[in-house]
Amino acid sequence: MxxxxxxxxxxxxxxxxxxxxxxxxxxxxxxxxxxxxxxxxxxxxxxxxxxxxxxxxxxxxxxxxxxxxxxxxxxxxxxxxxxxxxxxxxxxxxxxxxxxxxxxxxxxxxxxxxxxxxxxxxxxxxxxxxxxxxxxxxxxxxxxxxxxxxxxxxxxxxxxxxxxxxxxxxxxxxxxxxxxxxxxxxxxxxxxxxxxxxxxxxxxxxxxxxxxxxxxxxxxxxxxxxxxxxxxxxxxVKGKKMYACLSGYGNANDAYHPSSLSPEGDGPYLAMKNALSNAKLNPADIDFINAHGTGTENNDEVESRAMLSLFGTLPNFASTKGFTGHTLGAASAIEAVYSILNIDKQELYPNLNFGQPIADTGLEPVITYKASAIKHVMSNSFGFGGNCTSLIFSKA
The missing domain is CATH 3.40.47.10 (Thiolase/Chalcone synthase)
Known part of the structure; x- marks a missing residue:
């Protein structure tokens, strides 16, 4: 295919x-x-x-x-x-x-x-x-x-x-x-x-x-x-610019609460795991994670736990919602564009307004712009009702 x-x-x-x-x-x-x-x-x-x-x-x-x-x-x-x-x-x-x-x-x-x-x-x-x-x-x-x-x-x-x-x-x-x-x-x-x-x-x-x-x-x-x-x-598409390929995707639902993710991060974990499996990649292959990162108490801690469970040692990660706010149904598509720009431009964009890691997880996102070699980017989107989706874009 x-x-x-x-x-x-x-x-x-x-x-x-x-x-x-x-x-x-x-x-x-x-x-x-x-x-x-x-x-x-x-x-x-x-x-x-x-x-x-x-x-x-x-x-x-x-x-x-x-x-x-x-x-x-x-x-x-x-x-x-x-x-x-x-x-x-x-x-x-x-x-x-x-x-x-x-x-x-x-x-x-x-x-x-x-x-x-x-x-x-x-x-x-x-x-x-x-x-x-x-x-x-x-x-x-x-x-x-x-x-x-x-x-x-x-x-x-x-x-x-x-x-x-x-x-x-x-x-x-x-x-x-x-x-x-x-x-x-x-x-x-x-x-x-x-x-x-x-x-x-x-x-x-x-x-x-x-x-x-x-x-x-x-x-x-x-x-x-x-x-x-x-x-x-x-x-x-011969002769056209190919920004990236969509190499993997995964969807899961933890069915925990109408507006909150399960404390263990079951939905986010399974969405990310399924996306890796679909792309035939290992966690170590991911160079950057465009995190869902809403800035809410529940999401950020749960997403952190899910990423730690799957990746162990995390690659670079950041949320871009400090730039745009949470655009709801548009968020995943806007962040897909940003993820593709990560690959196309070979650069990382900062997680704005970060000062101190969450005590229970200790994770620190990228906080300054920097050039970086990037082949695979995972983009996370976790919705109300527990509907969680992860996409993986790869260098074309």
């Missing part, structure tokens, strides 16, 4: 509107987490830090040429990253509309960023009825499907924070099973009152910039963004 390679990438996040802008911020250690909230109405705007994309919704519509009514910010972020990815991969109109091109996207917010508009619709506001149609998760991919006349397999993943990792895994499996020759995979989420209020109710939002793997971490910062990758068979 041919290797599955990445031929295109697109990303928009709090640290940049393109892959190049995101890379520049990663290299310089420039965070995108600020006390903002200007692009979504919330009582916490200006009070809590967020990883907000600093471009307004109306400006996004203008830039992207979107004139239809009822298009959500989530969809606009997805469209922005999608366009960069397919352009980078040099996909033609004929390829996009061919039956062997699939689109697998992910989101947790979807159209729920316009909950107030939906509420008005259900109470007799017939002038804005379009928001009923845009409210569900599938509306993001349905818009991309319609705009680009995609006729192949189209699907939407929602497994909380592992959503776009599962979209990437599923897209790879479509190619391996002969159901597609190329797949556009990724995810998008926008900041919204629905998620901000929900996470605040769980008491896991930090009033400071998040500090993954730090002993004094206080919680996570929510962010927004989108990222897409183009996956193709190596035999089909």
């Amino acid at each position: 041919d290797r599955i390679v990445v031929t295109g990438m697109g990303v928009i996040s709090a640290i940049g509107l393109s892959v190049a802008e995101n890379h520049a911020a990663l290299v310089t250690g420039k965070t995108g987490i600020i006390k903002g909230g200007g692009n979504f109405p919330s009582r916490y705007a200006g009070l809590l830090p967020f990883g907000e994309v600093l471009i307004g919704t109306e400006e996004l519509k203008t830039r992207l040429g979107v004139t239809e009514s009822g298009i959500t910010r989530t969809t606009l972020l997805a469209l922005h990253a999608f366009k960069e990815a397919i352009g980078d991969a040099q996909l033609t109109d004929e390829q996009l509309t061919a039956g062997d091109t699939a689109l697998i996207g992910a989101t947790t917010v979807g159209g729920m960023c316009l909950t107030d508009e939906l509420y008005a619709n259900t109470h007799g506001d017939t002038e804005n009825i379009e928001y009923v149609k845009s409210f569900d998760y599938a509306s993001v991919n349905l818009y991309l499907q319609k705009r680009y006349h995609i006729t192949g397999v189209v699907n939407t993943m929602n497994t909380a924070c592992s959503s776009s990792a599962n979209a990437i895994m599923y897209g790879c499996r479509l190619i391996k099973n002969g159901l597609a020759n190329r797949v556009i995979v990724g995810g998008a989420d926008s900041l919204a009152k629905f998620t901000v209020n929900g996470f605040n109710a769980l008491r896991i939002l930090s009033d400071e910039a998040c500090a993954p793997f730090d002993q004094n971490r206080k919680g996570l910062n929510l962010g927004e963004g989108a990222a897409f990758l183009v996956l193709e068979k190596e035999a089909d």
Whole structure:
């Protein structure tokens, strides 16, 4: 079976509107987490830090040429990253509309960023009825499907924070099973009152910039963004740049708690172990781990224990959520781009805001930018409900 390679990438996040802008911020250690909230109405705007994309919704519509009514910010972020990815991969109109091109996207917010508009619709506001149609998760991919006349397999993943990792895994499996020759995979989420209020109710939002793997971490910062990758068979991409290959993946669920991982880290351990087995690699082969690293009490300690159980002596690792915040359904795809940049650029990006190791584990992430020889990167994404996925990208 041919290797599955990445031929295109697109990303928009709090640290940049393109892959190049995101890379520049990663290299310089420039965070995108600020006390903002200007692009979504919330009582916490200006009070809590967020990883907000600093471009307004109306400006996004203008830039992207979107004139239809009822298009959500989530969809606009997805469209922005999608366009960069397919352009980078040099996909033609004929390829996009061919039956062997699939689109697998992910989101947790979807159209729920316009909950107030939906509420008005259900109470007799017939002038804005379009928001009923845009409210569900599938509306993001349905818009991309319609705009680009995609006729192949189209699907939407929602497994909380592992959503776009599962979209990437599923897209790879479509190619391996002969159901597609190329797949556009990724995810998008926008900041919204629905998620901000929900996470605040769980008491896991930090009033400071998040500090993954730090002993004094206080919680996570929510962010927004989108990222897409183009996956193709190596035999089909002669003359194209191959950023990396997707060499392995694993999914597991510890089914411990609706919003917490098991103290022993069963789900994360099995996801990482399964990914190594799928890639036919040993723990010692991994040069870097892009950790899930949310900055919450439960996640960071549990992930640390799982990594120690599997690896013993850990390779370099870090979380990039100190740059972007936790972008939920988009997080895995954005961090997949960053993992591929680790390989393509042969460099490591810092775990921001780290000061003191967690007492029970003693692990210290990478805290400064540095060049490093990298062949294999593991990217972890562990979601609510215990849905855990690990991806492995390798040098092409």
